[in-house]
Amino acid sequence: MTSSTTDVIDLLAGIREGSSLYALRTARPQTRDNAQRSYEALFEPVHEGDVSRTERFALAVFIAGLHGAGNVEKFYQTALEEVAKSASLVAAVTAEVEGGRTVGPYGHYPAGPLSAEDRTGLIFHVSEAGRSVLGAKLSAALEHAHLLVYRPREASAEALQRLLDAGWTTTGVVTLSQIAAFLSFQIRVVAGLSALAAAGARQAVSA
Template identity: 60%
Template sequence: MTQTADTTPDVIDLLTGITPGDRLDTLRRHRLQARTHAQQSYLALFEPQAPQPGRFSLADRQAVAAFVAGLHQQPDATAFYNAALAAEGARQARPGVPQAIAAEVVRGAARGPYGNYPPGPLSEEDTAGPAYHVGDAQRAVLGAPLSAALEHAHLLTLHPRDASPAALQALLDAGWRTTEIVTLSQLVAFLAFQIRVVAGLRALAAAPAHTGNQASSETTQA
């Protein structure tokens, strides 16, 4: 049964190890609207109450999420989405997908971000990096649409400077519809946000507690 907003734990709290009443819980309560919107975004992408439009299935969403979390090298997020992928894959009878995703995380690993800016003042920051394509063995397991999604997610995560009409056309050629491409891009962007928030909150958790103006400054960041 799909969980509702009332029963699904706040994922950022879960990944950060926040418990009710602790310092970070108090900080996040000062930005309650932002906290609520972040959780609602997660639910809309991964636990939609209405049937999701298009053919971007929950199983494929979890596969992309596990891949993107792995590229970000955030262990807790990677473990969380890997577990969700395994559970959804079991329900959908899709053997071999978690192993294929894990293999592609290794193949796609890079420091990033890299790519080229349009010619101009920023060109001095151009950084060369390897092109990423799903391996043949994994493509046979994942299929063409999901393989194209991983390649696009890798582009957005590690070399967004190289985003182009040709990259979108590759998705269309693999059978993706425009609305599905929008959802895919939203998912990748949300994960980048979620993982960065978790990293920031973990840094706050590791820092000594402050009082006065410093504590107020922490609140605005959480």
């Protein structure tokens, strides 16, 4: 697991000090610092509260896997292996990624003008084998994360109630939502920076 002194986005995007991308990021120090502090608050909290570190990293692995962000998924998987110390749990999360990965977004809007854009797709449920390892709470969290990634138009009070019914507290539900939102942001930033780095490398070769 990286220490809080390492900027995680720089690490994931392969940004080195002194590079043009490093200068680009440090030109907006508040934005850079806020992203790092968000990571630290969600994954290196002083107090775990209602969501354990194992649950936090398991959710991150699952979300990154659904996005197909291989380097981000590997980063969080390494952290999960360290905190969970359970090969079966890591394997179960990885298996659920494979079972849940699809193409989106899709889902159904409330009845109205947007209903014309309704699209059917996978309604993900953790497998029985996975549920036996992950338990009811973490299984519900993965199912909710899948909804947020692929079916955000179906986010509802009923969806949140399913988390509460599985044993999550209201505070825990907020933390899960924050993790999902942060991962979506982090993955997109890393992808964008990586694309810029690749473009710069191609220009350097052709120059």
